[in-house]
Amino acid sequence: MADLNDIAVFVKVAQLGSFSRASHALGMPVSTVSRKVSALEAELGVTLLQRTTRKLALTSQGQDYFHECSEPLNLLFDAERVLTQTQRKPEGTLKISVPVVLGQDPFLEFISDFLKLYPRIKIDLFITNLFLDLIAENVDVGIRFGELKDSTLIAKKLGSQVRYVVASPEYLKDRKPPTKPADLGLHQCVLLNGKNNEAEWELLNGRKRAEIRVAGPISSRDFQSVSTFVYRGHGIGLLPSTYCNDKIEKGELVRLLPDWASRQLEVHAVYPTRNFLPSRLHVFLEALRAWKSPLWTLP
Amino acid sequence: MADLNDIAVFVKVAQLGSFSRASHALGMPVSTVSRKVSALEAELGVTLLQRTTRKLALTSQGQDYFHECSEPLNLLFDAERVLTQTQRKPEGTLKISVPVVLGQDPFLEFISDFLKLYPRIKIDLFITNLFLDLIAENVDVGIRFGELKDSTLIAKKLGSQVRYVVASPEYLKDRKPPTKPADLGLHQCVLLNGKNNEAEWELLNGRKRAEIRVAGPISSRDFQSVSTFVYRGHGIGLLPSTYCNDKIEKGELVRLLPDWASRQLEVHAVYPTRNFLPSRLHVFLEALRAWKSPLWTLP
DNA sequence: AATTACATTTCCATTTATGGAAAAATCGCA
DNA sequence: TGCGATTTTTCCATAAATGGAAATGTAATT
The missing domain is CATH 1.10.10.10 (Winged helix-like DNA-binding domain superfamily/Winged helix DNA-binding domain)
Structure with missing residues (x-):
């Protein structure tokens, strides 16, 4: 030709x-x-x-x-x-994948505020706990908790999350509080993503590690629900510190086994390697970095 | 970009x-x-x-x-x-410009035969005595009699034309034939492109040249008509040799002033300079070169 | 887990394209 | 008719692109 x-x-x-x-x-x-x-x-x-x-x-x-x-x-x-x-220009469609725990008002409010700031951007939101291949699925950015698997993605740290063992005073009123991790097995627990309303909780105390099989009457898929049931006395919960700290200070929650906590989870925004970042992704990452999420603490 | x-x-x-x-x-x-x-x-x-x-x-x-x-x-x-x-491929439109003298059955038959040979070619025919700028008018090829003016065109010689002074025996029956060119002014002549039924004829005899103002009752724009009126005894004509030779041999026309004839005209096909000749033009030029036209003799 | 196969990227000697200047040609004006 | 202005074409030194080989990286197979 x-x-x-x-x-x-x-x-x-x-x-x-x-x-x-x-x-x-x-x-x-x-x-x-x-x-x-x-x-x-x-x-x-x-x-x-x-x-x-x-x-x-x-x-x-x-x-x-x-x-x-x-x-x-x-x-x-x-x-x-x-x-x-x-x-x-910050315009066009952003495909965003987040785990179910983010599919709540705080994050949705963040997204709403972001769209009001950038009216020309559109969001295509995937709220799923399934592992998504960002490249194959043409997803612009995902939020990931915990260890990262796909090394071809770029990861930007957003913050970290640690979870505490807590219960409401109402729940504890007629019960003997656990004094060691194994005691949790004797208690009702409110679960996140339980299977048959059972789960494994991993707790650390310095170098000491405990793995406890827990069960309870209620399991849900997001911390909003889980924390609400904990607040209302339905059992012991393992909640992100960001959900607890205020209430613990106010006496509305009691921290149990205070020497123990979950493993610290890193939270990242991940996106496929690009030589040229679209403006819409760039501004989204900046907004995300600045957002005070209830699900992690800023670095 | x-x-x-x-x-x-x-x-x-x-x-x-x-x-x-x-x-x-x-x-x-x-x-x-x-x-x-x-x-x-x-x-x-x-x-x-x-x-x-x-x-x-x-x-x-x-x-x-x-x-x-x-x-x-x-x-x-x-x-x-x-x-x-x-x-x-020999296809597409050919724009052809020819003088009025060619706008006759012989040439039209040639064109007809050509199109039957190449059914995918189309002809856009200009029959005019006006000078056409082939480039500006986007004309593919023209046929020109006589000297060429436009040096940016390519010229392919088709043949040449010489014209003889002739009359029918019927016309001559009761008249004294001309013995020198000036005598033509005393005769009725059949004109080609006459103005007010008058024209100038230029005749040559070796190095001798004569210019005669002639007149007659009939003027036409093509040799087909002119020769018909001459054949039918309406006057003396200056006809291309190709119109005369057969009839002179048969005694149907009489050549007058046989030492004299018109200046020899070269006939060319002309077309704009092209580095790449379209196939349709190429085949047309070949057909034209091979055509035994009544208006010129082949080289 | 290590190796092999295969795909993309990078490097460098060679080839090709470029840009500026000069040559050639044409048209308009005096 | 001749000259000047302007446009297109050609030439050549320089810059950039190319193609082949090697390097790098990833995924599949053993």
Whole structure:
């Protein structure tokens, strides 16, 4: 196939009816314009332009070819303009994947505020605990708790989360509080993502580690629900510190086994490697970094 | 603007989902494909392809850009295919300009035969004695009698024409035949393109030249008509030898002043300079060269 | 877990394209 | 008719692109 840049040059010459004017318009020397048009004619085996040093006319084939090529070239130019404009402006669709625990008012409010700040951005939100291959699923960014698996993604740390063993005074009123982790097995617990309303809790105390099988009457998939049931005395919970600290201070919750806590989880925003970050992703990451989430503490 | 060839390469990679397959399809080394796609991304400031050495996926912007560019590139490819196909096959429209004297059955029959031979060719015929600028008027080919003026045209000699002074025996029956050119002024003459039924005839006899003002009752614009009136005894005519020789041999016409004749006119096919002759023009010129025209003798 | 196969990226010698200047040609004006 | 202005074409030193080989990295297989 002919050199596409030569075609664009030819079209510009045909439009302006002059090699000189075309060279000005294209920002290239007249000698280059001349050579490229001649090269195109040679490649096609067709005379497109009838020319002397002072006169220029399209041959009938040149006219046909010019008409056939003008529109596609305009479309290509438009495609580039739209692409680069979108890239530079915070606009377009962001596909975001977050775990179910984030699918709550605090995060939804954050998203709402973000969209009010950037009205040209659209959000396509996946709230799932399933592992998503961000590249294959064409997801722009995900939020991940805990260890990261996919090393081809870029990770930006958002914060960290530690969880405490807590219960309401009401729950504890008629009960003997646990004095060691194993005692939890004797208690009703409110679970996050329990299986058959059972779960394994891993607790650390310095170098000491305990794994306890716990059970309870209620299991839910997000900390909002879980914490509400804990607050209302339905059992002991293992809640992020951000859900507890205020209430513990106010006496509305009691921290149990205070020397023990969950393993500290790192929270990251992850996204596929890109040489050029779209503006919309860039501003989203910045907003995310600044957000005081109830689910993690800032670094 | 981005390098259009880079765009075409990107589109092929996106289509085939592989640099290697794209390099085979495009007949270029994989290193070139890689570099061109990277160059395009750099120029646009956008990551179009998400890639590891084993995985390739379009970013959402890459997908959009791919969809925007596929159709225009196909259109450009089609335009080239149509152009080069038309160039190689005898098809398309031929614009032909001929003087009025050719606008007769013999030439029209020639054109008819030509079109039957090449049914895909179309003829746009100008029968005019006006001088046409072939380039400006986008005329493919013209037939010219006499000296050529436009040096930027290519001329192919078709033949030559000389005209004789003749009259029918019927006309001469009761008249004294002319014995020198000046005597023609005393006779009725049948004119070609006369003004007010008068014309100037230039006759040569070796180095001798005579210019005679002649007049007559009939003037017409083509040799078919003129010769018919001469045959029927309406006066003396200055007819192309090709119209006379047979009839002179048969005694149906009498050549007068046999030492004198018109200046010899060269007949050419002329067409604008072209580095690449369309097939349709090429075959037309060959047919014209081979045609035994009543208006000129072959070289 | 290690190795192999295969794909993409990078490097460098060679080839090709470019841009500026000069040559050539044409048209308009005096 | 001749000259000057302007445009296109050609030439050549320089810059950039290319293609092949090697390097790098990833995924599949053993």
